[in-house]
Amino acid sequence: MKTRLIISDYLDYYKDAQPITILKHFNKLKETVLSTHSFGYHISKSSVYSSMIEGNPIDFDSFLKYSTSGMNTKSKSFQEIKDLINAYHFASTHTLIKKNILSAHSILSENLISEDRYRGNIRDNDVYIFAGGKKVYKGASKEIVIDEMNLFYKDLSILIEREMTMNEIFYYAAFIHLVFVKIHPFADGNGRMARLLEKWFLVQKLGKKAWFIESEKLYQNRLRSYYTKMAIGPSYEKTNYDLSLPFLLLLPMSLTAR
Structure with a gap:
């Protein structure tokens, strides 16, 4: 029987293979982006890129244009991005615990999921990922998904309290992202939620400046590599x-990517 999901088994390999001096580049990031754009700007950018990963057709320039002009703001695509922005704002004022994770999903899925019972609640059915018309992945079976998520929440609470180096923080943030998307606990919105959780964990460990890390943009720009x-x-x-x-x-x- 599993007792841990977010494991340290690969941490030594990660430290050996990870070439970036994270602290130096994180400090550079703070000096550059914080002087040029607001928190809201970066949260919007994160939300647009995260939505684009899931096939949303609105890019960041178009989102800014629509927001300014009022064009297309009633469209489902625009509203889905606004919902995700609201979820990021919610996360910025709440701790990373079970009830807040469920609340954040409820917020981001307002226009994504039509049935109320699947917003902010663990699914009661099996879910699959399709690509090219073929089934390529099956999330945790409906019989075990709640138990797996309880293990996930337990691991998360332990990691939040643990002192960590910068390499460890980034390792565990990415592992949280990966484990969550593998469980696929919700009927929809799992990718968006996984990327939000990754960023949320970084913020819990590094402070509010971590909201400015452009991880969602990197993943969208390297979409094939991200999914592969x-x-x-x-x-x-x-x-x-x-x-x-x-x-x-x-x-x-x-x-380091720009």
């Missing part, structure tokens, strides 16, 4: 975390 490196098994039960290192190494790259 995430593909480490055909189902949750057959996930092979021995293959997770290439995915875990993506996050620090968001500090």
Whole structure:
């Protein structure tokens, strides 16, 4: 029986393979972005790029144009981005615990999920990911998904309290992202939620400046690589975390990519 989901098994390999001096680049990030744009600007940017990963057709320039002009603001695509922005704002004023994770999902899925019972609640059905008309992944089975999420919440609470180096913070943030998306606990919105959780964890560990890390932009700009490196098994039960290192190494790259 599993007792941990977000594991340290690959941390030594990660430290050996991770080439970026995270603290130096994080400090540079603070000096540059904080002097030029507001918190709201960056939260909007994160939300647009995260939505684009899921196929939303509105890019960031178009989002800014629509927001200013009032064009297309009633469209489902625009409203989905606004909902995600609201979820990021919610996360910015709440701690990373179970009830707030569920609330954040309820907020971001307002226009994404039509049935009330699936917003902010763990699903009661099986879910699949399709690509090219083929089934490529099955989330945690409906019989175990609640138990797996309880383990996830338990691990998360332990990690929030633990003292960590910068490498450890980025390792665990990415592992949280990966485990969550592998469980796929919601009927929809799992990718958006996983990327929000990754950022939320960074903020819990590094402070509010971490909201300005452009991880969502990196993943969207490297979309094929993002999905390829995430593909480490055909189902949750057959996930092979021995293959997770290439995915875990993506996050620090968001500090240097421009």
